[in-house]
Amino acid sequence: xxxxxxxxxxxxxxxxxxxxxxxxxxxxxxxxxxxxxxxxxxxxxxxxxxxxxxxxxxxxxxxxxxxxxxxxxxxxxxxxxxxxxxxxxxxxxxxxxxxxxxxxxxxxxxxxxxxxxxxxxxxxxxxxxxxxxxxxxxxxxxxxxxxxxxxxxxxxxxxxxxxxxxxxxxxxxxxxxxxxxxxxxxxxxxxxxxxxxxxxxxxxxxxxxxxxxxxxxxxxxxxxxxxxxxxxxxxxxxxxxxxxxxxxxxxxxxxxxxxxxxxxxxxxxxxxxxxxxxxxxxxxxxxxxxxxxxxxxxxxxxxxxxxxxxxxxxxxxxxxxxxxxxxxxxxxxxxxxxxxxxxxxxxxxxxxxxxxxxxxxxxxxxxxxxxxxxxxxxxxxxxxxxxxx
Amino acid sequence: xxxxxxxxxxxxxxxxxxxxxxxxxxxxxxxxxxxxxxxxxxxxxxxxxxxxxxxxxxxxxxxxxxxxxxxxxxxxxxxxxxxxxxxxxxxxxxxxxxxxxxxxxxxxxxxxxxxxxxxxxxxxxxxxxxxxxxxxxxxxxxxxxxxxxxxxxxxxxxxxxxxxxxxxxxxxxxxxxxxxxxxxxxxxxxxxxxxxxxxxxxxxxxxxxxxxxxxxxxxxxxxxxxxxxxxxxxxxxxxxxxxxxxxxxxxxxxxxxxxxxxxxxxxxxxxxxxxxxxxxxxxxxxxxxxxxxxxxxxxxxxxxxxxxxxxxxxxxxxxxxxxxxxxxx
Numbered sequence: 001x002x003x004x005x006x007x008x009x010x011x012x013x014x015x016x017x018x019x020x021x022x023x024x025x026x027x028x029x030x031x032x033x034x035x036x037x038x039x040x041x042x043x044x045x046x047x048x049x050x051x052x053x054x055x056x057x058x059x060x061x062x063x064x065x066x067x068x069x070x071x072x073x074x075x076x077x078x079x080x081x082x083x084x085x086x087x088x089x090x091x092x093x094x095x096x097x098x099x100x101x102x103x104x105x106x107x108x109x110x111x112x113x114x115x116x117x118x119x120x121x122x123x124x125x126x127x128x129x130x131x132x133x134x135x136x137x138x139x140x141x142x143x144x145x146x147x148x149x150x151x152x153x154x155x156x157x158x159x160x161x162x163x164x165x166x167x168x169x170x171x172x173x174x175x176x177x178x179x180x181x182x183x184x185x186x187x188x189x190x191x192x193x194x195x196x197x198x199x200x201x202x203x204x205x206x207x208x209x210x211x212x213x214x215x216x217x218x219x220x221x222x223x224x225x226x227x228x229x230x231x232x233x234x235x236x237x238x239x240x241x242x243x244x245x246x247x248x249x250x251x252x253x254x255x256x257x258x259x260x261x262x263x264x265x266x267x268x269x270x271x272x273x274x275x276x277x278x279x280x281x282x283x284x285x286x287x288x289x290x291x292x293x294x295x296x297x298x299x300x301x302x303x304x305x306x307x308x309x310x311x312x313x314x315x316x317x318x319x320x321x322x323x324x325x326x327x328x329x330x331x332x333x334x335x336x337x338x339x340x341x342x343x344x345x346x347x348x349x350x351x352x353x354x355x356x357x358x359x360x361x362x363x364x365x366x367x368x369x370x371x372x373x374x375x376x377x378x379x380x381x382x383x384x385x386x387x388x389x
Numbered sequence: 390x391x392x393x394x395x396x397x398x399x400x401x402x403x404x405x406x407x408x409x410x411x412x413x414x415x416x417x418x419x420x421x422x423x424x425x426x427x428x429x430x431x432x433x434x435x436x437x438x439x440x441x442x443x444x445x446x447x448x449x450x451x452x453x454x455x456x457x458x459x460x461x462x463x464x465x466x467x468x469x470x471x472x473x474x475x476x477x478x479x480x481x482x483x484x485x486x487x488x489x490x491x492x493x494x495x496x497x498x499x500x501x502x503x504x505x506x507x508x509x510x511x512x513x514x515x516x517x518x519x520x521x522x523x524x525x526x527x528x529x530x531x532x533x534x535x536x537x538x539x540x541x542x543x544x545x546x547x548x549x550x551x552x553x554x555x556x557x558x559x560x561x562x563x564x565x566x567x568x569x570x571x572x573x574x575x576x577x578x579x580x581x582x583x584x585x586x587x588x589x590x591x592x593x594x595x596x597x598x599x600x601x602x603x604x605x606x607x608x609x610x611x612x613x614x615x616x617x618x619x620x621x622x623x624x625x626x627x628x629x630x631x632x633x634x635x636x637x638x639x640x641x642x643x644x645x646x647x648x649x650x651x652x653x654x655x656x657x658x659x660x661x662x663x664x665x666x667x668x669x670x671x672x673x674x675x676x677x678x679x680x681x682x683x684x685x686x687x688x689x690x691x692x693x694x695x696x697x698x699x700x701x702x703x704x705x706x707x708x709x710x711x712x713x714x715x716x717x718x
Contacts, residue, residue: 046639069425
């Protein structure tokens with residue numbers, strides 16, 4: 001006869017219980033006390049052991065499926081299926097399954113496993129409960145994430161990294177739910193353009209790198225963020241984590257869509273380091289075959305798609321980020337200056353901010369600082385590090 | 390023979406039977422738990438049997454013990470019936486607490502097992518209070534407080550032991566140091582290696598003993614209990630032991646290495662007791678297996694008794710919960 005193997009009541013405090021992994025397969029001989037499968041609850045991953053000797057008859061629930069407490073996930077027989085007729089029962093006298101039969105007093109009618117998590121059903125995925133929750137929220141399939149933990153276990157940071165790499169398409173599900181507001185400012189970047197031209201002139205002679213307006217925006221963002229700590233944050237679950245270093249997500253347009261690469265410790269970089277690092281990131285993201293760009297959840301993403309010549313636009317906030325800065329193309333505009341009409345290089349910057357980190361003051365302060373930096377960009381050429389020291 | 394100085398054959402066989410009963414009871418409950426047949430939670434004590442049995446074998450029926458959230462071993466060792474324990478775990482009217490207590494709140498007042506207290510360290514001053522009661526009433530009864538390594542940094546530990554020390558209360562403080570307070574290793578919370586050193590702070594004797602050797606436990610507890618009974622005051626005993634399973638159901642115990650678990654299982658108190666019985670007292674394997682079988686039969690019958698017992702009467706929900714006001718003097 002066969003006996004059911006169930007999900008015991010492991011004392012989870014709520015939420016889903018997932019059958020994480022099978023250690024045995026159908027037909028295997030199992031011994032009392034041998035781990036049969038792993039169960040993941042909101043508390044921990046636990047191994048469930050066989051309560052008697054026997055052979056695993058049928059596996060009814062595949063790894064990765066969500067199960068109810070008390071659900072039957074497999075059956076055990078006293079004898080091997082193949083040799084059922086000849087083989088004597090294992091330890092029929094003392095340890096056979098039938099000896100443990102008792103009226104079922106605690107669970108009336110074991111529920112069968114439900115299949116809520118279809119997307120997890122084909123292969124075993126090791127992931128922390130928190131990583132699973134975040135992945136479900138963002139809508140990222142754990143199967144496609146490479147874990148950085150022990151034995152490849154997926155942690156929350158891996159989910160965020162993956163979400164960033166996959167770009168806005170997958171983040172879309174979450175974007176609709178992000179409570180955000182936007183603030184815009186017009187910035188006169190004539191001096192940036194002028195400086196950029198002069199650097200370009202000297203680079204030809206000295207072989208140094210050409211710089212772009214984006215580089216100035218990144219450097220100015222790093223400084224402004226350093227002075228507005230309220231925005232230098234990221235969202236973790238329902239909470240806000242304030243960051244020590246300034247991490248900027250650089251939005252890079254690729255054929256597959258927008259990718260986000262992270263500029264680490266951006267506030268500690270010299271201007272030339274900002275230039276070389278961002279070039280390197282763009283190369284990593286756009287050229288397949290190179291090692292993947294290092295990415296992790298930062299505070300702010302910067303979008304500056306100059307090639308599209310947009311006047312101004314609003315950027316979506318990436319998962320876990322606090323804000324997104326969208327910079328339009330630099331265009332020549334006629335503006336009043338000192339009672340006269342002059343032609344200046346104008347750019348519109350729009351900041352989208354998560355409502356959870358700011359009610360508006362920080363965003364306004366940030367944009368004001370950004371404007372000041374870019375309208376008088378010479379200080380940006382000095383690294384922030386040297387300014388501080 | 391060294392062992393015969395401590396116990397005779399009959400005594401050691403009785404000790405073996407108790408330890409076998411506890412081990413097999415816990416193992417059997419665990420198997421039923423895996424089948425979803427045990428209501429409520431489980432805090433199991435496999436590996437710690439020698440402490441419960443070695444201490445309680447020295448006690449008289451009218452001596453009292455105070456236990457913890459892991460009480461099954463202590464209760465069986467003090468003589469509480471398997472039937473009343475099983476029925477309590479199954480929440481039945483025939484349970485030792487009428488089905489109101491569950492696994493963490495076992496009791497057997499008629500055999501001196503006071504209601505177990507799941508609050509860490511809480512029973513220490515209560516045991517002191519019971520012992521002071523014995524002292525004041527001129528009785529020679531003794532109280533024993535069982536607690537884990539997690540209790541030694543609880544305020545009640547200090548208060549309870551200090552008061553017992555200054556009043557020379559007839560109580561023995563038994564620390565079962567199984568190295569982990571739930572999942573926290575003792576070295577993360579306490580800098581001294583031997584917790585019995587704390588005794589010096591209270592001016593009482595303290596001794597650290599191998600808690601996996603039931604004869605060592607029996608001998609050391611016997612001395613401490615005799616001291617208490619003679620009016621010489623309390624002793625702090627620390628038994629180095631280990632619980633094989635996790636803290637409770639659903640605790641995979643992943644904070645411990647497999648090597649560590651194997652190290653302690655190699656010193657299994659029941660295996661060692663069997664070895665002494667066969668080597669020093671010429672017991673046969675068959676004889677000891679028969680003891681095991683008898684214990685398992687008793688255990689299975691107790692669970693059958695529990696399952697078949699009636700549920701508590703809802704009208705008696707307040708019975709034994711509040712003291713009847715009229716009886717308060």
